[in-house]
Structures are given as structure tokens and as C-alpha cells.
Amino acid sequence: xxxxxxxxxNPGWLSDIALEETRSRxxxxxxxxxxxxxxxxxxxxxxxxxxxGSPTTGAMTRTLISGRVMHGESVRGALMRNLEKDLxxxxxxxxxxxxxxFTVAEYFPLPGVAPLHDPRQHAVALAYVxxxxxxxxxxxDALELTWLTPAEAADPExxxxxxxxxxxxxxxxxxxLGCLP
Amino acid sequence: xxxxxxxxxNPGWLSDIALEETRSRxxxxxxxxxxxxxxxxxxxxxxxxxxxGSPTTGAMTRTLISGRVMHGESVRGALMRNLEKDLxxxxxxxxxxxxxxFTVAEYFPLPGVAPLHDPRQHAVALAYVxxxxxxxxxxxDALELTWLTPAEAADPExxxxxxxxxxxxxxxxxxxLGCLP
Amino acid sequence: xxxxxxxxxNPGWLSDIALEETRSRxxxxxxxxxxxxxxxxxxxxxxxxxxxGSPTTGAMTRTLISGRVMHGESVRGALMRNLEKDLxxxxxxxxxxxxxxFTVAEYFPLPGVAPLHDPRQHAVALAYVxxxxxxxxxxxDALELTWLTPAEAADPExxxxxxxxxxxxxxxxxxxLGCLP
Amino acid sequence: xxxxxxxxxNPGWLSDIALEETRSRxxxxxxxxxxxxxxxxxxxxxxxxxxxGSPTTGAMTRTLISGRVMHGESVRGALMRNLEKDLxxxxxxxxxxxxxxFTVAEYFPLPGVAPLHDPRQHAVALAYVxxxxxxxxxxxDALELTWLTPAEAADPExxxxxxxxxxxxxxxxxxxLGCLP
Numbered sequence: 001x002x003x004x005x006x007x008x009x010n011p012g013w014l015s016d017i018a019l020e021e022t023r024s025r026x027x028x029x030x031x032x033x034x035x036x037x038x039x040x041x042x043x044x045x046x047x048x049x050x051x052x053g054s055p056t057t058g059a060m061t062r063t064l065i066s067g068r069v070m071h072g073e074s075v076r077g078a079l080m081r082n083l084e085k086d087l088x089x090x091x092x093x094x095x096x097x098x099x100x101x102f103t104v105a106e107y108f109p110l111p112g113v114a115p116l117h118d119p120r121q122h123a124v125a126l127a128y129v130x131x132x133x134x135x136x137x138x139x140x141d142a143l144e145l146t147w148l149t150p151a152e153a154a155d156p157e158x159x160x161x162x163x164x165x166x167x168x169x170x171x172x173x174x175x176x177l178g179c180l181p
Numbered sequence: 182x183x184x185x186x187x188x189x190x191n192p193g194w195l196s197d198i199a200l201e202e203t204r205s206r207x208x209x210x211x212x213x214x215x216x217x218x219x220x221x222x223x224x225x226x227x228x229x230x231x232x233x234g235s236p237t238t239g240a241m242t243r244t245l246i247s248g249r250v251m252h253g254e255s256v257r258g259a260l261m262r263n264l265e266k267d268l269x270x271x272x273x274x275x276x277x278x279x280x281x282x283f284t285v286a287e288y289f290p291l292p293g294v295a296p297l298h299d300p301r302q303h304a305v306a307l308a309y310v311x312x313x314x315x316x317x318x319x320x321x322d323a324l325e326l327t328w329l330t331p332a333e334a335a336d337p338e339x340x341x342x343x344x345x346x347x348x349x350x351x352x353x354x355x356x357x358l359g360c361l362p
Numbered sequence: 363x364x365x366x367x368x369x370x371x372n373p374g375w376l377s378d379i380a381l382e383e384t385r386s387r388x389x390x391x392x393x394x395x396x397x398x399x400x401x402x403x404x405x406x407x408x409x410x411x412x413x414x415g416s417p418t419t420g421a422m423t424r425t426l427i428s429g430r431v432m433h434g435e436s437v438r439g440a441l442m443r444n445l446e447k448d449l450x451x452x453x454x455x456x457x458x459x460x461x462x463x464f465t466v467a468e469y470f471p472l473p474g475v476a477p478l479h480d481p482r483q484h485a486v487a488l489a490y491v492x493x494x495x496x497x498x499x500x501x502x503d504a505l506e507l508t509w510l511t512p513a514e515a516a517d518p519e520x521x522x523x524x525x526x527x528x529x530x531x532x533x534x535x536x537x538x539l540g541c542l543p
Numbered sequence: 544x545x546x547x548x549x550x551x552x553n554p555g556w557l558s559d560i561a562l563e564e565t566r567s568r569x570x571x572x573x574x575x576x577x578x579x580x581x582x583x584x585x586x587x588x589x590x591x592x593x594x595x596g597s598p599t600t601g602a603m604t605r606t607l608i609s610g611r612v613m614h615g616e617s618v619r620g621a622l623m624r625n626l627e628k629d630l631x632x633x634x635x636x637x638x639x640x641x642x643x644x645f646t647v648a649e650y651f652p653l654p655g656v657a658p659l660h661d662p663r664q665h666a667v668a669l670a671y672v673x674x675x676x677x678x679x680x681x682x683x684d685a686l687e688l689t690w691l692t693p694a695e696a697a698d699p700e701x702x703x704x705x706x707x708x709x710x711x712x713x714x715x716x717x718x719x720l721g722c723l724p
Contacts, residue, residue: 014206025195025203027210027250029305041619042638069208071303074287074295076584094637095585097672097720098645099285103540104307106255106280114255122252124210126285129640168542175537177640178465180530222438223457257403275456276404278491278539279464284721310459349723356718358459359646361711376568387557387565389572389612391667431570433665436649436657461649466642466669468617476617484614486572488647 012070023121030125031079032105032166033065034173035087037147038131044177046147047170048136049158050086053143060143061163064170066125075099079128087145088137093130101126102176105169116165129173150179193251204302211306212260213286213347214246215354216268216313218328225310225358227328228351229317230339231267234324241324242344245351247306256280260309268326269318274311282307283357286350297346310354331360374432385483392487393441394467394528395427396535397449399509400493406539408509409532410498411520412448415505422505423525426532428487437461441490449507450499455492463488464538467531478527491535512541555613566664573668574622575648575709576608577716578630578675580690587672587720589690590713591679592701593629596686603686604706607713609668618642622671630688631680636673644669645719648712659708672716693722 014022022028035048050063067082069075076095083093105125107118138145152158154174159167174180195203203209216229231244248263250256257276264274286306288299319326333339335355340348355361376384384390397410412425429444431437438457445455467487469480500507514520516536521529536542557565565571578591593606610625612618619638626636648668650661679688695701697717702710717723 018206022203022206024252025199026207026252027254029208029210036640038638038640041617041623042640043619044640069305071205071207072289073208074584075285075305076586080584094674095581096639097579097581097585097587097674099287099721100283100719101281101285102641104256104280104282108253124250124256131637131640171542172537172540175534175542176643178534178642180533180537217459219457219459222436222442223459224438225459255403257405261403275493276400277458278398278400278404278406278493280540281538283460312456312459352723353718353721356715356723357462359461359715361714361718380568384565384568386614387561388569388614389616391570391572431667433567433569434651435570437647437667461647462644463647464643466618466644468642470615486612486618 012073027122027124029069030066030105030107030123031069031075031082032125032127032169033079033083033093033130034127034170035065035083035091035093035130035132035136035145036177042131044129044150044179046149047153047174048087048132048145048147049153049162049170050138051144051146052163062146062158062161062166063163064166065130075126079130083130083132086138087132088135088139090134091132091136092134093132095130096128101128103127103169103172105166107164114165115168118164127169127173129177150174150177151181154181193254208303208305210250211247211286211288211304212250212256212263213306213308213350214260214264214274214311215308215351216246216264216272216274216311216317216326217358219312223312225331225360227330228334228355229268229313230327230329230334230343230351231319232325232327233344243327243339243342243347244344245347246311256307260311264311264313267319268313269316269320271315272313272317273315274313276311277309282309284308284350284353286347288345295346296349299345308350308354310358331355331358332362335362374435389484389486391431392428392467392469392485393431393437393444394487394489394531395441395445395455395492396489396532397427397445397453397455397492397494397498397507398539404493406491406512406536406541408511409515409536410449410494411508411510411515411524411532412500413506413508414525424508424520424523424528425525426528427492437488441492445492445494448500449494450497450501452496453494453498454496455494457492458490463490465489465531465534467528469526476527477530480526489531489535491539512536512539513543516543555616570665570667572612573609573648573650573666574612574618574625575668575670575712576622576626576636576673577670577713578608578626578634578636578673578679578688579720581674585674587693587722589692590696590717591630591675592689592691592696592705592713593681594687594689595706605689605701605704605709606706607709608673618669622673626673626675629681630675631678631682633677634675634679635677636675638673639671644671646670646712646715648709650707657708658711661707670712670716672720693717693720694724697724 069078250259612621
């Protein structure tokens with residue numbers, strides 16, 4: 001007889017039903033990362049933006065690194081896990097020494113309430129800028145990572161392509177970095 | 182026949198069972214506030230600490246203003262609601278113009294894992310310093326609000342009295358304000 | 363015989379010659395303030411921009427509140443003094459409880475080196491957002507204080523009117539406040 | 544005939560007399576760096592403190608990395624120059640991608656006015672935490688760089704040894720990093 005007490009190997013993961021139910025009850029905590037390449041003085045030279053194909057419609061959208069903080073997981077752990085998922089194992093991200101985010105992004109299910117929205121849920125994301133020094137090889141559903149100069153990233157067309165209104169978030173990151181044209 | 186579609190008047194509130202279940206699934210998002218009195222130049226003169234009696238044991242503990250962000254509620258809305266709950270309607274808190282917290286506090290259910298812990302849940306709190314200019318009259322279960330000078334608040338005995346390891350959080354607030362002795 | 367030891371009533375003030383010489387030797391420390399009006403939840407509703415006539419050319423330029431930190435003066439003291447100089451004595455500015463600026467602005471004498479420049483000097487400014495609750499009556503050389511919504515303030519024409527490239531700084535303030543459209 | 548217009552090879556350097564005079568006129572802008580070693584998740588494991596012998600008294604004092612921003616020099620440039628001066632050319636400091644300091648430190652010439660003082664001058668320092676990944680070989684007058692755990696660095700005896708009251712600044716850095724015990 002199989003034990004019903006086998007420890008869950010991924011305790012933070014939820015079934016689709018449980019996740020759906022949870023999303024209707026509380027805001028879901030996320031982390032978001034803006035990968036950057038910096039010069040010797042720490043000044044940002046390039047910003048990484050993901051290009052992702054929708055599994056249902058095939059439409060392409062741009063996005064940032066983003067993922068849920070799981071039960072029992074630290075904010076740093078969640079940020080690193082999502083960076084590795086989207087940038088691959090050789091990106092060598094340099095997580096910031098402080099856990100204070102550069103901003104907090106609030107996503108509401110209804111569009112138009114706030115600049116950011118997420119049709120699936122009410123989500124609150126802690127957003128970080130993360131310098132990466134290694135090679136980035138997006139895995140999973142991310143098709144491509146594009147490196148843009150700050151001026152290219154601030155192009156209104158690029159910003160409008162970011163899903164969920166994240167153009168606003170990317171602009172905030174560029175501004176925080178002192179390189180919003 | 183009673184309608185099953187009657188809109189919930191407090192949609193963010195959860196039954197005890199639903200809350201218990203949710204707490205086992207995802208980290209719960211909180212806001213925490215450190216009320217302060219400032220002088221004409223904005224320098225902190227006093228820090229407010231709540232004294233609260235445990236409903237079960239009767240033991241007194243100190244704490245900060247703290248509460249859950251409910252589904253559909255903004256971070257600012259949650260902060261204001263909890264400030265009013267604990268300081269009364271005439272405190273006139275001045276919420277910060279930026280939503281970026283001075284720190285992010287992570288509470289894990291097991292003691293000893295991290296400086297902060299909460300036996301009920303994995304909670305992640307956005308922490309803010311909030312100047313108040315009016316009269317504070319704690320309601321509900323908060324028995325008393327004590328105003329301490331930064332030096333008094335930084336006393337190891339006071340810090341040790343704060344529940345859940347929040348002495349660490351109060352020290353971070355004092356340090357952020359430039360008044361940790 | 364007049365005493366040569368009479369204490370200087372304004373010890374931080376320098377003669378034109380001394381200031382000129384000093385400006386050629388070291389970067390000059392400034393504070394800059396972005397006055398804002400906030401709603402009950404602390405969210406910014408309006409941003410104050412000064413309209414100033416040039417004493418020499420008569421041309422009108424927009425600017426932020428800005429002034430030198432004098433010898434012996436604290437950063438908070440300098441910020442308050444400059445707020446009072448430009449907004450009058452009844453503005454009731456709420457200086458932030460932390461001295462950490464939202465950004466550091468670097469002005470170089472040569473245009474084009476950096477987004478910000480100041481033909482008179484190399485200046486480094488600590489920039490703060492300051493909610494004001496009272497009536498603002500600009501004195502001295504500031505002709506007018508205009509209150510703009512964040513959307514109006516972010517208009518490229520308005521931003522371009524700000525002297526010394528301060529449109530960049532105002533954009534950073536709006537972004538920090540989460541209200542850059 | 545020797546040209547009197549030979550460009551100064553170190554335009555930011557001042558003669559002792561000019562520096563003395565300038566120090567009596569304006570606050571002098573500094574940068575300060577707290578070098579840290581971080582783990583894979585960005586969490587601080589060790590903090591670097593300099594041990595320096597006084598050239599006049601021979602007494603040993605602890606200090607942080609600290610130096611003046613010179614005329615025409617950027618804040619990032621000044622921070623890097625001072626890190627290289629005190630940590631050597633192979634420390635590989637990772638300057639933060641944002642120029643916003645974790646705090647602003649004000650030093651006044653008179654002791655007792657503020658926690659920090661500098662008998663030579665009124666100085667205002669922008670303070671940064673800087674992860675280093677390479678080998679540190681202090682040069683010049685720094686005799687030794689000691690790596691301390693956050694708990695060791697927070698020891699009151701260590702903090703009291705830091706010159707000019709910089710124990711307060713180090714405590715602020717530890718608190719900002721979430722590792723002040």
C-alpha cells in the first residue's frame with residue numbers, strides 16, 4: 001500500500017484547482033527581474049527582454065522575468081529560481097545584496113484599474129534589477145532573450161509590446177538606473 | 182430560495198477554514214507600519230509601539246502595525262486600513278508618496294530559520310515608516326500605543342519584547358531613519 | 363578699530379569671488395526638491411514646477427527647487443531653507459523621515475557629457491520628493507509655481523522646458539512615485 | 544619659455560592650501576564604500592573593514608573605504624578610484640547599477656553635534672555597499688583588510704573602533720542588508 005504521507009517533492013507547487021481557488025482568495029506574491037549588462041563602473045549598457053510565444057494563440061509578446069514565490073520559499077530563492085528558469089544555468093546573475101525592491105508592482109484582474117494587470121489574478125510583485133555576467137540561454141517557454149540598449153528599451157513600441165502593462169515597470173527600472181532617455 | 186450569487190460585502194475576508202487552507206499553499210502578503218512623530222525638519226523624534234494582550238494567554242507583547250493585504254485591495258489601501266484599525270480615525274497618517282518599502286520582512290512558520298517568524302504561516306511583509314500628526318487611539322485588541330524615543334526603542338529589552346522577532350524590523354526602521362544609536 | 367573677529371552672521375555665504383574659486387576646485391553639493399500634493403492614501407495628484415524669469419535675458423524657464431548646501435548646514439536644513447525660499451513660509455513641507463534621496467543628480471559644466479548640466483559648475487544634488495499641504499507663495503526670483511498632474515508634467519514639451527536638463531530628474535521623480543505614464 | 548598653460552595632469556587634485564581654504568567654505572563631497580562578500584543568492588556573508596595606522600600617532604583605527612569626489616569626476620568614477628586605491632587592482636568590485644546610495648552620511652567638524660564627525664571638515668558622503676569577487680590587496684596607508692561576519696562586524700567593540708563614528712554607518716549598512724543581528 002502506497003503511503004499517503006510521502007513528502008511532496010515540490011511542496012510549493014499547487015494543483016491547477018488549488019491554485020485557481022487560492023487566486024480567488026488572496027493576492028499572489030511574485031518576484032520580477034530585469035536582467036542587465038553593466039560596464040566596469042556598474043552603469044547599465046543593456047537590458048534583457050524576453051520574447052515569448054503564447055501557447056494558445058501563438059502571438060508573440062515581450063515580458064520580463066517573473067514568477068510566483070512558493071510556500072516556504074525565500075524571496076531570494078524565488079528570484080534565483082526564476083532567473084535560472086528563464087536565463088539558463090550559465091547566466092550567473094548577481095542578486096542585489098539588499099532585499100528591498102526598486103519598486104512594488106500591483107497587478108489587478110480588471111484591465112484599466114491600474115497601469116498593470118493580470119487577467120488570472122491579483123498579483124503583487126517585488127521587482128529587482130539583476131546584473132548578469134554569463135551566457136543566457138532561455139529555456140522553457142521563453143523563445144528568446146533580446147539585449148537592448150536603454151534607448152532601444154525605452155522606445156514606446158517596445159514598451160507597448162510588454163505583456164500586462166510591464167512597459168511601465170521597465171520604464172521604472174530604466175529610470176531607477178538613471179538611463180531613461 | 183436564497184441566491185448563491187449575493188455579492189460578498191467583504192470580498193477580501195476569508196472564513197477561518199479558507200484562510201487556514203490558503204496559508205498552507207502560498208506566502209501571505211502583509212503590510213507593516215512603523216508610526217513615527219517627526220520634527221519640523223522631518224527628523225524622527227518618537228516611534229510608536231503597540232502593546233497588545235494575547236486573547237488566550239493574557240501575556241502582553243509589543244508589536245508594530247501589521248495586517249494582511251486582502252484580495253482586490255491595493256497595498257496603500259491595506260496600509261491605511263491597518264493604520265486606522267490600530268491608531269484610530271484621528272491619527273492622520275501621512276503615507277509615503279512612494280510604494281517602495283524600506284524593507285521586505287519574511288516570516289517563516291518555523292522559529293530559528295530566519296530572524297522573523299510567524300507560527301501561523303509563511304508571510305511576506307512590505308514595511309513602511311509612517312509619520313502621524315494627529316491623536317492616536319488604538320482600537321480593537323491593541324491596548325496601548327507607546328511613544329518611545331529612538332534611543333528607548335533601540336533598548337535590547339524593548340526590542341526583545343516585540344513579537345515574531347519584530348525587534349529586528351524595528352531596528353531596521355530606526356537605522357533607515359538614521360536614528361539607531 | 364574694527365574687530366577682525368566679528369563672527370560672520372551668515373557663515374555659509376561666500377563672496378562671488380570665493381564662490382567662483384571654490385566652484386573651480388570641488389563639486390558643489392546641492393539639494394533639490396520636487397514639491398507634490400498627495401491624496402489621503404499618499405498617492406501623488408499634482409507636481410509643483412517653478413517658472414522663473416532669467417534676470418539677464420528675460421527668458422522664462424521651468425525649474426525645480428534647488429539650492430546649495432552651505433558650510434556647516436545639514437542636508438535637511440538646506441532642503442527646508444530652499445523650500446521656504448521658493449514656496450514661502452506657509453507651504454508646510456513634509457520632509458521625508460529618511461535622508462536617503464530618491465536619486466543623485468550630477469551636473470557637469472560641459473553640455474552633452476551627461477543628461478544634466480550646469481554651465482557655472484560641477485554640482486552634485488541630492489533629490490527629494492516633498493509633499494506640501496499649505497499655501498505656496500513663491501518669493502524671490504521664482505515668478506510662479508504651477509501645479510501639474512503627473513500626466514501634464516510628463517509631457518515632453520514641459521520636460522524640455524526645465525533648465526539644465528532637469529526634465530530627466532522630474533521624470534525620475536514621477537517614475538519613483540509610480541505615476542510616470 | 545615654459546608654458547604657463549600646461550594642462551594639469553590631475554585637475555581634480557588641490558594643493559594643501561587650496562584644499563584647506565575650500566574646506567572652510569563648502570561641505571566636501573565624499574563617497575564611502577562597504578565592501579562585502581556575498582553567497583550565490585546575493586546574501587552577505589562577510590563585510591570588509593580596513594585597519595589603518597595613523598601616520599602621526601601610530602595608533603590603529605578601523606575605517607571604511609572613503610574618499611573625496613574630485614572636480615569633474617563622476618560619483619561612480621570616484622567610488623571606483625577609491626575602491627581600487629584601498630582594495631588593489633584585482634578586487635573586481637561590482638558597483639551597484641543605481642547611483643542612489645543606501646544612506647547619506649554627514650560629518651561635522653565639531654564632535655558631538657552628530658554621530659559622525661571629521662575634525663578636518665564638513666563632509667557629506669554618499670555611502671554604497673559594494674560586493675567584491677576578487678582578491679583584495681590594500682595599498683597605500685591601509686595596512687590590512689579584515690573580513691568579518693555580520694555578527695562580528697556588529698560587535699560594539701568593533702563598531703567603536705571605527706574612526707569618525709563610522710560604526711554608525713557600518714550598522715546602517717548591515718541593517719540595510721538585512722543582517723544586523
